[in-house]
Amino acid sequence: MTSVFRLERHPAGCDMEVGESVDITPDQDGGVIKRLIKKGAGDDYPNTGDTVYFNYIGYTGETVADEFIFDTSERDGHLFKHEVLKGQVIRGFEMGILTMKVGERAILYIKSSYAFGPKGQLPKIPPNISVIFDTEIIRVECQDLSEKEDLSILKKVLIRGKGHGTPNFGGEICADIKCYYGDTVYYDKKGVQFLLGEGSTDGTDFPMFVEDLLICWKCEEIARLYFASHQAYGKKGFPKYNIPPDQNLHFIVKLVKFEQNSDFWEMDNPEKLEKCDSFKQKGNMYFQKEEYPIAAKFYEMMVEYVEHEYCMEGEEEQHRAQIFLNGNLNLAQTYLKMEKFIEAIECCDKAIKSDPNNPKAYYRRGMAQLSCMDHENALKDFQKTYELEPENKAALRKIDECRRAEIECKRKQRENDRRMMSGLGQNQNNGATSDGGSSMSD
Known part of the structure; x- marks a missing residue:
């Protein structure tokens, strides 16, 4: 580097x-x-x-x-x-x-x-x-931080930070933030304190799309950020601060101070497992509050901590496997709420690989497939759910919904086919009368 x-x-x-x-x-x-x-x-x-x-x-x-x-x-x-x-x-x-x-x-x-x-x-x-x-x-x-390198997220360092350390997930943050565009200042906050990953919670309102960048910030660093509207508050805007829909934004952010949390490679096995349990508790809390993006972060950390941990044995390994399964199941449910259906399917795939007889994994994958209009695979998942859990009436209703949706899709397809064939025949007749059939004379 x-x-x-x-x-x-x-x-x-x-x-x-x-x-x-x-x-x-x-x-x-x-x-x-x-x-x-x-x-x-x-x-x-x-x-x-x-x-x-x-x-x-x-x-x-x-x-x-x-x-x-x-x-x-x-x-x-x-x-x-x-x-x-x-x-x-x-x-x-x-x-x-x-x-x-x-x-x-x-x-x-x-x-x-x-x-x-x-x-x-x-x-x-x-x-x-x-x-x-x-x-x-x-x-x-200045730096283009956008994934597509389309200048939709830009960072201009105004004052370089000190030291070499940067914040990590769960660490204590104190930051100043000013949100504006042109001459309009939407908010200007000093000394906002939060744990990294939880800054966007209601009442703190530190925007998640800014918070996610702080992992590369140094102490006392000041920078100006630009976000195109779709990278910021998007079409919903932020009425609480009178930010309209589709508004491009600038921010001036200063990382006043931070305290690093312990990184997972610094922990022994019991500490990792205990940390994952705390991630689950916080994820559940934010899920209940319907703050799904924050909940997703904690469930993601659950999975990340244990997914590639191969050195545990006995009860520790059983605990690790349960954390991995629960993390993916909870993350899938959260992604469904966020309408991130492909990501939900991927989480369910991991859960099923971990536990091939888990009805929740099949049901949630079925819900994601159904939202993607993949009725055939959704039906298979709901049938598997019902097979594993015969008392699951919700799965039975979804089986019926998938079958009706498949019938409706086939009906519409037949209608489209008839319409196309009818149009083709009409075009052929029109062609014959317009040139007396001479189009084949060559």
């Missing part, structure tokens, strides 16, 4: 006047001097996660002259692409980029210790030599 360099933006290099020169090194040792040629636009500066596109000309020595050019982006006619703070360029150049806005042009005078050092980069750059970069930032792209 590429490490992120701990370089800081020097405030003296920001918002300079044209023609001004400033030392942007932290120790003010003259190692990197920035001279502003043209001001940029906007308020944002490049930061962790951003990709910067720019033009540049590099010179060796301390004179800007054509004979000293060692490299230029104009050589291949393409903008230079640079991922900020990933160690892809020399330290002094990175320090300069951090202080530049889009459209800004500056000349960076970089001493050897901030450039290529005692080794140089032969044959173009001798050892222990200063370099100069004349560079202009053309555009900056």
